[in-house]
Amino acid sequence: MVSNIRGGETGNIQAFKQTEVSRVCQGRVHATIADRRELAKTALTPGELIDTSIHLDESTEPVTGQDMFALTEICHDGFIELDVRDIARMLQARPGDETESLFACADRIRKRFVGDSVHIRGIIEFSNYCVRNCLYCGLRRDNHKLSRYRMTPDEILTASQNGIQSGYRTIVLQSGEDPYYSAQDIALIVEGIKSFRDVAVTLSIGERARSEYAAMRSAGADRFLLKHETADAKLYQQLHPGASLKTRVECLQNLKSLGFQVGSGFIVGLPGQDISTIAEDIALLKLLDCDMAGIGPFIPHPDTPLASYPAGDVTMTLKALAVARQALPYANFPVTTALSTLRQDGRQLALSCGGNVIMPNITPAKYRALYEIYPDSASLKDPEDGGIREIAGMLKAIGREVSTTKGDTLPKERRSIPTVDSNNHERMR
Ligand code: SAM
Ligand code: SF4
Numbered sequence: 001m002v003s004n005i006r007g008g009e010t011g012n013i014q015a016f017k018q019t020e021v022s023r024v025c026q027g028r029v030h031a032t033i034a035d036r037r038e039l040a041k042t043a044l045t046p047g048e049l050i051d052t053s054i055h056l057d058e059s060t061e062p063v064t065g066q067d068m069f070a071l072t073e074i075c076h077d078g079f080i081e082l083d084v085r086d087i088a089r090m091l092q093a094r095p096g097d098e099t100e101s102l103f104a105c106a107d108r109i110r111k112r113f114v115g116d117s118v119h120i121r122g123i124i125e126f127s128n129y130c131v132r133n134c135l136y137c138g139l140r141r142d143n144h145k146l147s148r149y150r151m152t153p154d155e156i157l158t159a160s161q162n163g164i165q166s167g168y169r170t171i172v173l174q175s176g177e178d179p180y181y182s183a184q185d186i187a188l189i190v191e192g193i194k195s196f197r198d199v200a201v202t203l204s205i206g207e208r209a210r211s212e213y214a215a216m217r218s219a220g221a222d223r224f225l226l227k228h229e230t231a232d233a234k235l236y237q238q239l240h241p242g243a244s245l246k247t248r249v250e251c252l253q254n255l256k257s258l259g260f261q262v263g264s265g266f267i268v269g270l271p272g273q274d275i276s277t278i279a280e281d282i283a284l285l286k287l288l289d290c291d292m293a294g295i296g297p298f299i300p301h302p303d304t305p306l307a308s309y310p311a312g313d314v315t316m317t318l319k320a321l322a323v324a325r326q327a328l329p330y331a332n333f334p335v336t337t338a339l340s341t342l343r344q345d346g347r348q349l350a351l352s353c354g355g356n357v358i359m360p361n362i363t364p365a366k367y368r369a370l371y372e373i374y375p376d377s378a379s380l381k382d383p384e385d386g387g388i389r390e391i392a393g394m395l396k397a398i399g400r401e402v403s404t405t406k407g408d409t410l411p412k413e414r415r416s417i418p419t420v421d422s423n424n425h426e427r428m429r
Contacts, residue, residue, distance in 0.1 A: 082327045091320065106353050110329075114330065116399065117402070120170075120391060120402055121168065122360060122388075125367065127176060134240050135241075137304065137374075138304060138374055143304065173203055175204075190220050200406040202221075202263075203224050204225035206226065208251070213254055214258055224262055225263040225264075225265070227264055230270055231245070231266070231280040236248070249284075252264055256289070263290060264294075265292075265294030266293075269311060281320070283327075289412075296312075296339050299311050311342060314343055335350040335359075337377055337378055338374065340379075341374065362386045368380055
């Protein structure tokens with residue numbers, strides 16, 4: 001189904017999504033709010049999933065807090081089937097009851113499908129050189145005010161080893177799009193990290209040819225983060241000179257077909273974006289069958305063309321996360337650094353709205369301030385080891401725990417419908 005995107009022109013993505021939406025809607029019951037209330041009452045427990053798929057009728061009255069529960073708890077074949085209209089309605093949850101119930105529902109689904117453990121991944125930002133010119137990013141090629149740095153392979157390996165000794169079971173290597181490092185260079189670094197211990201390696205280094213991704217995968221790289229940034233093809237082109245959403249999606253499909261666990265994601269509050277764009281962003285995550293997704297607010301950088309635009313809205317970011325958790329219940333959702341930059345309690349907030357991953361910064365101190373995607377990043381405050389012990393304490397205080405596993409996404413073939421027993425403990429059917 002996703003392969004339909006591959007051959008199409010950029011504009012076809014919109015058309016394709018509409019076709020997909022109609023397919024998903026086929027056979028659904030178009031229920032009124034009253035019908036939904038009645039159906040919701042038939043659920044055995046408040047969290048019970050019932051084997052009925054219903055879809056909000058456009059002509060019905062606005063949703064209430066109570067109704068929001070009904071909508072989000074009801075699914076098809078035990079899995080939540082939200083289409084782009086459901087998603088848009090949920091994103092419009094009003095302050096108060098509606099939004100609270102949306103967040104509470106996402107939290108229950110997170111607990112039910114991926115549990116209380118939080119995966120901690122140490123991120124090393126190894127180069128701030130970038131050949132791209134994304135309008136929102138401080139690392140863009142045309143920002144000549146930024147001092148550039150590149151870590152040597154030895155420096156990257158030492159930082160990774162320190163991270164592993166501190167307790168990280170996943171090392172994330174991130175950079176601007178920097179062809180200085182060949183696929184072979186990256187492959188050797190991945191092999192070096194893997195030789196220290198059985199840890200997962202995630203790459204976040206931008207767009208490359210399929211053959212290059214293949215070499216990195218063969219060297220043992222497990223995961224790849226490449227946000228689609230915005231699912232609006234026209235907006236994508238405006239914000240990314242010389243690039244296209246079609247190519248971005250092709251890269252994500254290539255990564256998936258090579259066996260990477262694939263993370264996409266998007267920015268909330270980009271100039272030119274509206275609620276329907278965010279709904280399409282979440283629908284695209286689902287279409288791509290993402291294993292992970294980073295959803296963070298836009299933060300203006302003074303040395304970019306978007307310097308004068310306001311930052312993205314924190315509540316809308318949390319709503320997008322909460323809806324995405326319900327659309328992709330098995331996925332891993334990191335707390336984004338951008339959210340923690342706008343709100344000191346960003347980690348706790350995101351963890352209560354569907355988040356289950358934290359990515360502390362373990363880049364050597366001398367480079368950190370130079371990786372300035374946006375100013376005053378919260379990651380500048382992370383201690384040299386990323387603060388893994390402090391995070392464990394914070395998680396304990398909110399009834400969560402540090403995961404003892406590498407935190408891979410559950411493979412599709414092993415997914416089943418988690419049930420809730422009488423003690424409200426999670427178990428797999
Ligand atoms: N260069 C790689 C790429 O673009 O995939 C990885 C590094 S890039 C700095 C990581 C992420 O930073 C991007 O996916 C983008 O979503 C985010 N980002 C960049 N500028 C931002 C800004 N001003 N506000 C919020 N997020 C931003
Ligand atoms: Fe480069 Fe990534 Fe920033 Fe775009 S978002 S300018 S590709 S570092």
